[in-house]
Amino acid sequence: MSDILQDEVDANFKAFQEQLPRIITNERNRWALMKNRECIAFYDTFRDAKTAGDALYADGIFSIQEVTETSVDLGWFSHAMH
Secondary structure: OOHHHHHHHHHHHHHHHHHHHHHHHHHOOOEEEEEOOEEEEEEOOHHHHHHHHHHHOOOOOOEEEEOOOOOOOOHHHHHOOO
């Protein structure tokens, strides 16, 4: 993974952890597409979030996070389908 992508994933994960208490009720068990520390949209499946991210961001610089009680840093896994 490139340093730029890793930096994006790390920053997004930190922001996601901060936002989780506000989004968990409405978005539980969905997948957040994240860019620049913002939740861009939520999807029912990882594949849907990945497809949207690929379509929106040709540079591949985005991350995906599952909305659950316990946030897990997917790191490189969020881009394993590239």
